[in-house]
Amino acid sequence: MALKGLDIFKVLPKTNCKKCGSPTCMAFAMKVAQGGIELEKCPDISAEALAQLSEASAPPMKSLTIGAGEGEYKLGGETVLFRHDKTFVSKSLYAVEVCQDCVDERLPQIKTIDYERIGERMIVDLIAVEYKGDKAAFLDTVKKAQGAGRTLILEVSDADAAKEAVELVKAGKPLLNGANESNWEAFNKIATDAGVVLGVSAKDLDSLYETVQKLEGAGNKNLILDVGSASVKDAFANTVQIRRAALKDGDRSFGYPSIVNLAKLAPNDPVQQLALASIFTLKYGSIIVLSSMTYAQALPLYGLRQNIYTDPQKPMKMEPKVYPVNGADENAVCAITVDFALTYFVVNGELERSGVPVNFIVADAGGYSVLTSWAAGKFSAGLIAKFFKEADIEGKVKNRTLIIPGKVAVLKGELEENLQGWKILVGPNEAVGLVKYLKDLK
Numbered sequence: 108m109a110l111k112g113l114d115i116f117k118v119l120p121k122t123n124c125k126k127c128g129s130p131t132c133m134a135f136a137m138k139v140a141q142g143g144i145e146l147e148k149c150p151d152i153s154a155e156a157l158a159q160l161s162e163a164s165a166p167p168m169k170s171l172t173i174g175a176g177e178g179e180y181k182l183g184g185e186t187v188l189f190r191h192d193k194t195f196v197s198k199s200l201y202a203v204e205v206c207q208d209c210v211d212e213r214l215p216q217i218k219t220i221d222y223e224r225i226g227e228r229m230i231v232d233l234i235a236v237e238y239k240g241d242k243a244a245f246l247d248t249v250k251k252a253q254g255a256g257r258t259l260i261l262e263v264s265d266a267d268a269a270k271e272a273v274e275l276v277k278a279g280k281p282l283l284n285g286a287n288e289s290n291w292e293a294f295n296k297i298a299t300d301a302g303v304v305l306g307v308s309a310k311d312l313d314s315l316y317e318t319v320q321k322l323e324g325a326g327n328k329n330l331i332l333d334v335g336s337a338s339v340k341d342a343f344a345n346t347v348q349i350r351r352a353a354l355k356d357g358d359r360s361f362g363y364p365s366i367v368n369l370a371k372l373a374p375n376d377p378v379q380q381l382a383l384a385s386i387f388t389l390k391y392g393s394i395i396v397l398s399s400m401t402y403a404q405a406l407p408l409y410g411l412r413q414n415i416y417t418d419p420q421k422p423m424k425m426e427p428k429v430y431p432v433n434g435a436d437e438n439a440v441c442a443i444t445v446d447f448a449l450t451y452f453v454v455n456g457e458l459e460r461s462g463v464p465v466n467f468i469v470a471d472a473g474g475y476s477v478l479t480s481w482a483a484g485k486f487s488a489g490l491i492a493k494f495f496k497e498a499d500i501e502g503k504v505k506n507r508t509l510i511i512p513g514k515v516a517v518l519k520g521e522l523e524e525n526l527q528g529w530k531i532l533v534g535p536n537e538a539v540g541l542v543k544y545l546k547d548l549k
């Protein structure tokens with residue numbers, strides 16, 4: 108539960124010494140309660156009070172880490188149910204499931220998903236290795252999956268096979284997903300000995316709650332809750348109920364990230380899996396396991412995730428620079444737009460479709476769309492000229508023809524004054540007109 112300013116004030120030394128930067132202890136307490144400053148900023152607070160308040164002010168949902176090195180991911184730590192209340196903290200992770208029968212076919216497919224979009228690398232984050240009753244084959248599959256360089260999920264409820272698999276790959280900090288009502292003690296020992304996060308499942312929510320409490324009682328709070336695979340309806344209801352119990356009701360026994368296995372909920376139906384993955388990205392799948400991942404699936408899904416897990420107050424921005432399109436060299440015509448990511452993708456798509464080589468210049472315009480940035484004075488002739496100088500556009504491109512968006516045709520005259528030696532052309536009002544415009548220009 109969130110702490111109130113008064114609760115915090117009660118344990119402060121109350122010397123109003125201002126060492127924390129606040130004028131009074133009460134002002135400091137109110138700031139801490141609002142999350143604006145950390146309690147530790149008061150150097151005079153006692154260790155007991157700090158420990159007591161840290162426990163009470165701990166976030167309602169645990170933050171966990173799985174994986175190691177480049178494959179390390181944060182899970183959980185969410186504080187709100189809706190992204191318009193506050194930015195979500197840990198993005199959903201996507202996993203592809205492999206087993207002894209399909210591992211050779213799926214691993215190469217997994218590696219093909221690797222691209223960058225708005226500064227974020229998009230890959231299959233995790234590989235889930237499924238145990239199918241044959242320990243030797245399972246261990247062999249784990250070794251093969253390990254070679255793909257992704258963090259692993261070990262989907263196994265047989266303690267003997269789990270122990271050996273964890274031993275093989277524990278340095279990579281996999282998620283061991285296999286504890287349930289009957290085997291939790293053995294799995295707790297395997298997971299805690301290896302220092303890995305443990306996935307817990309149960310026949311229903313009540314049993315899951317009880318099993319989590321038993322594990323917590325045994326000292327394990329490194330848990331991920333498996334929402335089950337009885338039906339899509341149950342899995343979704345469980346996922347939402349678990350998150351609401353943690354964040355709305357402050358029930359910390361459900362304050363853990365969740366894992367949902369769509370490969371089991373919608374087997375052999377990649378289209379349904381994709382639709383469900385979108386839903387669970389919104390509500391509230393921390394790890395989403397699919398049976399495959401192709402570009403056609405990845406593009407919309409990863410795009411959705413990027414939108415959901417970014418600050419809605421901050422527009423997504425492209426890096427301001429020259430992007431050569433269709434093999435453009437320094438002699439290709441130039442076209443300019445703003446750094447708002449959506450504008451970039453729409454315009455870039457049309458430029459590519461034209462087949463005409465273009466030096467596509469993305470200017471620093473505060474991340475706003477063309478008209479908004481122009482109205483806000485962030486896409487003016489003076490600022491564009493300044494950006495040309497700072498980014499050394501004239502040193503990079505020899506061509507001196509610049510196409511500007513039709514909606515800011517008003518900039519033409521001023522740009523001609525500010526960019527000496529450049530011929531300014533007014534492009535179409537909408538990006539969709541670029542293909543014809545460029546072909547006619549050619």
Ligand code: SF4
Nearest residue numbers: 123124125127132149
């Ligand atoms: Fe009060 Fe501590 Fe801030 Fe000093 S540093 S004003 S004692 S809260």
